[in-house]
Amino acid sequence: MDSAEDPTAISHVQEAVLYVADLDRSAAFYTAVLGLPQTYAIDEARFMQTGTDSTLILFRVQEIEARDSPIPSHGATGPAHVCFGVAPEAMDAWRARLGEHGVAIEHEHDWPLGTHSIYFRDPDGHSVELMDNTHYRKVWARLRER
């Protein structure tokens, strides 16, 4: 059932979350290194705009647990993963940008259909990936051909 037929079709990942030790430190990292503007802040979180329709939310676990809010609680520990889409031709510019900020590239990966990813760590040790933003369309097109 495609989205034209299914009123409950999900359009996209609208928020991804990372739990961090220091909101100021993490917001500064995501703004300076990744270019994500902070659009909103509450005691326990910072909202980092990610392109036109999605947001990375940085949460302080301790403050979520303490908050007086009707929003359902959550809070995880340990190194998580998030992946952001970037233009396929942006990889050299990204290598330069990460280098300018002293961020070490942990791994680069060539995927079978010609797309590429760059991996590095944020200040909490979360694994951040910058991936060719044509990757999934290519993968899904190939899977449909089978």
Added chain:
Amino acid sequence: MDSAEDPTAISHVQEAVLYVADLDRSAAFYTAVLGLPQTYAIDEARFMQTGTDSTLILFRVQEIEARDSPIPSHGATGPAHVCFGVAPEAMDAWRARLGEHGVAIEHEHDWPLGTHSIYFRDPDGHSVELMDNTHYRKVWARLRER
């Protein structure tokens, strides 16, 4: 600097991750209840297509830690959060769909600019949110007016 000028502009959240105890159980939940097709599977993960350009990846933490892979490792524990965009007019259809699957709605939220969210839990207790997919564009437009 907008995306037309900045070669390193990030376009969107391309992957969000949840760590789960039972891959089959979680994949079945996200396919049946949320309508996300499983497009790919590896020993430690299931890839659930989310609209046209993003993916939810379900990982088994134990298997990530054990894997022999060049991809940087990660793995978190505890209840996390993910939010998916849905059409603003889809909320009644979503209430019905969740009810058909016996999924309890934990909370509903009206946001100040007229958008709405529905919250429920997945089999691991992760907080899943379905949010009007016009929410962030409205928030960002309002912030720019200030």
